[in-house]
Amino acid sequence: MPKEIQVLFIDDEESIIDGVKRLFMPEAYGIFATTSMGKAREALGKEKIKVVVSDYRMPEISGIKFLREVMGKYPDVVKVLFTGYTDFSAAEEAINVGKVYRFISKPWKTKELLSTIRQCIEHYDLMMKARSHDEELESANKKLKAMYEMQKEFTSTVSHELRTPLASIKTAIDLVNKGIVGEINKEQEEVLGRAQNNVDRLKRLIDDILDLTKMESGKLQLNFMMNDIHQVIGEVAKAQKDVAKSRGLFIKTELDALVPKILFDSDRIIQVLNNLLGNAIKFTKQGGVIITTQDKSKENHIVVSIKDTGKGIAEKDLSKLFQKFQQIESVETNEEGGTGLGLVICKEIISRHGGKIWVESKPGEGSTFKFILPLQERRLPS
Amino acid sequence: MSGPKTILLIDDEIDMQQLTKITLKARGYIVETANNGLEGLSKLETLKPDLIILDMNMPKLGGLGFYQKICNGQGHPLYPVLVLTARANLEQLLVQMNIDGFIAKPFEIDELLRKVDAIIEKKVKT
Numbered sequence: 001m002p003k004e005i006q007v008l009f010i011d012d013e014e015s016i017i018d019g020v021k022r023l024f025m026p027e028a029y030g031i032f033a034t035t036s037m038g039k040a041r042e043a044l045g046k047e048k049i050k051v052v053v054s055d056y057r058m059p060e061i062s063g064i065k066f067l068r069e070v071m072g073k074y075p076d077v078v079k080v081l082f083t084g085y086t087d088f089s090a091a092e093e094a095i096n097v098g099k100v101y102r103f104i105s106k107p108w109k110t111k112e113l114l115s116t117i118r119q120c121i122e123h124y125d126l127m128m129k130a131r132s133h134d135e136e137l138e139s140a141n142k143k144l145k146a147m148y149e150m151q152k153e154f155t156s157t158v159s160h161e162l163r164t165p166l167a168s169i170k171t172a173i174d175l176v177n178k179g180i181v182g183e184i185n186k187e188q189e190e191v192l193g194r195a196q197n198n199v200d201r202l203k204r205l206i207d208d209i210l211d212l213t214k215m216e217s218g219k220l221q222l223n224f225m226m227n228d229i230h231q232v233i234g235e236v237a238k239a240q241k242d243v244a245k246s247r248g249l250f251i252k253t254e255l256d257a258l259v260p261k262i263l264f265d266s267d268r269i270i271q272v273l274n275n276l277l278g279n280a281i282k283f284t285k286q287g288g289v290i291i292t293t294q295d296k297s298k299e300n301h302i303v304v305s306i307k308d309t310g311k312g313i314a315e316k317d318l319s320k321l322f323q324k325f326q327q328i329e330s331v332e333t334n335e336e337g338g339t340g341l342g343l344v345i346c347k348e349i350i351s352r353h354g355g356k357i358w359v360e361s362k363p364g365e366g367s368t369f370k371f372i373l374p375l376q377e378r379r380l381p382s
Numbered sequence: 383m384s385g386p387k388t389i390l391l392i393d394d395e396i397d398m399q400q401l402t403k404i405t406l407k408a409r410g411y412i413v414e415t416a417n418n419g420l421e422g423l424s425k426l427e428t429l430k431p432d433l434i435i436l437d438m439n440m441p442k443l444g445g446l447g448f449y450q451k452i453c454n455g456q457g458h459p460l461y462p463v464l465v466l467t468a469r470a471n472l473e474q475l476l477v478q479m480n481i482d483g484f485i486a487k488p489f490e491i492d493e494l495l496r497k498v499d500a501i502i503e504k505k506v507k508t
Contacts (some may be wrong), residue, residue: 163468167487168397174491179409203488
């Protein structure tokens with residue numbers, strides 16, 4: 001099998017060409033050595049040349065001009081200048097104009113010449129490898145981006161497609177259950193009530209998934225305004241008072257009057273508070289929930305705590321709480337199940353505000369969910 | 383003004399359309415239905431509804447297209463419009479529309495009726 005020609009030599013002296021040919025015979029790669037520009041150009045077009053070695057002084061065209069020509073047509077080829085002169089200005093010109101990678105001075109030392117050419121081939125191979133990696137990375141990146149766009153589009157389409165039939169089911173159940181299409185008895189009402197609960201649960205799940213997708217993709221626009229956290233807490237507490245009362249639980253607030261107005265998205269913080277308060281009520285059998293605020297302006301934030309008198313959370317479960325679809329087994333509840341996404345969404349919302357959310361709990365001593373919101377400066381750009 | 387009010391309900395989801403119709407009829411409204419925007423437009427040739435309840439994603443002529451067709455030169459619709467849709471990203475869309483309200487599907491019957499009553503009451507007053 002003939003060796004693949006990887007190196008091109010061009011020199012105007014036949015004796016040098018002959019010498020080079022003999023010298024490279026034992027090498028693993030093939031060379032093409034010629035005194036003719038025409039043949040050299042032909043070889044460049046035909047073979048997979050990695051390295052071009054050109055003499056500096058040639059009658060038809062200067063070595064540097066030739067290497068420049070090579071660079072124009074085959075920018076990846078590694079260029080070597082072969083010269084009898086140790087002429088500084090030639091070297092400078094070669095580097096600047098010809099982008100020459102190495103010099104070989106004549107007369108050459110066999111070992112040096114061979115090792116220089118090997119280095120050049122290696123350099124070329126590495127360059128190509130790096131380039132193909134770059135290209136692979138770039139195309140992988142493009143694919144990822146496209147997939148990401150598709151996923152976003154997909155999520156919003158799926159959510160529409162899920163909501164549409166769900167809406168019909170819900171309205172149908174509600175129409176019967178509310179007695180709008182005729183009287184129903186207690187048992188029928190109970191049966192439909194259970195269907196209703198699960199429709200609502202499915203709806204919440206779809207909403208939560210969509211919400212989370214928006215947040216994770218950075219698509220959720222937060223509407224930051226100077227707001228009074230106490231007013232927001234008041235609204236949420238009022239909205240859930242009846243549920244708490246029906247279960248014999250209290251909701252108390254202990255608000256620090258020094259807490260300043262701060263920048264936050266009130267709809268989203270209401271979502272967080274509703275979630276935390278809803279959970280606290282759901283998992284508390286006796287006692288109730290206390291919502292506390294604390295001004296920590298000196299530390300550049302405020303603290304909001306939701307403390308319940310429930311049975312608490314085992315330490316091994318604490319870290320699971322803010323992960324997707326991790327409902328902990330130790331919790332007993334007869335309520336309709338959550339979506340398993342509530343606290344994940346809370347965490348996203350709070351971190352988008354530049355804040356932090358965590359839980360402190362011990363079995364038997366209730367749980368306290370706390371979050372801090374910064375006083376504007378550390379807010380992340382939305 | 384007295385007498386029952388008329389609502390034009392445009393929705394391509396027939397189940398949803400019929401269930402919404404039952405809900406509104408039970409409240410005492412006269413309900414005319416159309417299965418898409420085009421049908422809605424042809425209904426308007428003979429009908430002067432007190433309110434149009436409009437779905438967004440529909441074949442032939444969707445909610446937005448229908449809305450644009452019933453707008454006057456100043457970009458105001460000739461009838462009160464309540465958008466009823468399962469679409470997720472409505473916020474951007476709604477700022478471009480001069481509508482009287484919107485409800486996301488699935489909805490609570492009470493919420494629908496509350497909004498419908500309010501829009502029609504407002505219309506009677508003006």
